[in-house]
Amino acid sequence: MSILKVARLGHPVLRQITATLSLQQLQSGEIQKFIDDMVETMKEYDGVGLAADQVHESKQIAVLEVADNPRYPEKPKIPLCVLVNPKIAPLTDETEDDWEGCLSIPDLRGQVPRYKSIRVQALDREGKELDFVAHDFHARVIQHEWDHLNGKVYLDRMRDLSTLAFLTEFARYWTHS
Ligand code: NI
Numbered sequence: 001m002s003i004l005k006v007a008r009l010g011h012p013v014l015r016q017i018t019a020t021l022s023l024q025q026l027q028s029g030e031i032q033k034f035i036d037d038m039v040e041t042m043k044e045y046d047g048v049g050l051a052a053d054q055v056h057e058s059k060q061i062a063v064l065e066v067a068d069n070p071r072y073p074e075k076p077k078i079p080l081c082v083l084v085n086p087k088i089a090p091l092t093d094e095t096e097d098d099w100e101g102c103l104s105i106p107d108l109r110g111q112v113p114r115y116k117s118i119r120v121q122a123l124d125r126e127g128k129e130l131d132f133v134a135h136d137f138h139a140r141v142i143q144h145e146w147d148h149l150n151g152k153v154y155l156d157r158m159r160d161l162s163t164l165a166f167l168t169e170f171a172r173y174w175t176h177s
Contacts, residue, residue: 005055008105009105017151018058023123026123027127031061039080039082048141049062050062054103054104062082062145062146082124083130083142083145090119091117092117096113096136096140104148105153108166109165109166110154112157115139117135117139119132
């Protein structure tokens with residue numbers, strides 16, 4: 001497995017709509033290895049999710065996992081999940097604001113409104129159909145990654161930029177323990 005280079009904001013690949021994969025493409029050795037590399041890259045940089053275009057491949061693949069993550073220590077765990085060609089739909093209009101960061105936008109955090117509950121339809125890495133409901137932080141991570149696959153970043157979703165903060169200032173002024 002290899003650790004892949006992460007595209008940073010300004011790289012045009014982050015603003016493209018990614019391509020869907022056929023079952024045959026998904027099941028190829030090349031894409032299966034790429035998915036392994038995505039998972040390794042996400043873990044290496046303590047991400048809770050990674051979209052393929054963040055590692056310069058404009059394809060509809062996202063990986064997510066929340067284990068013991070130093071960047072998000074207080075968040076509930078999410079088992080490792082690979083989403084291919086995902087579609088999402090909000091279950092209600094209810095949204096919630098919470099902090100997000102992004103490996104493609106280093107050192108920053110901002111508050112982003114997201115739907116609290118969504119339905120997710122996708123393929124897993126073997127091509128099996130997934131259809132499930134995600135809530136709260138789980139739903140937030142999926143919406144963030146789905147945005148990447150559609151050429152958007154979390155800054156586009158902020159109500160305004162007044163909460164945008166560097167990590168040091170975020171820790172100093174926006175968290176309390
Ligand atoms: Ni991101």
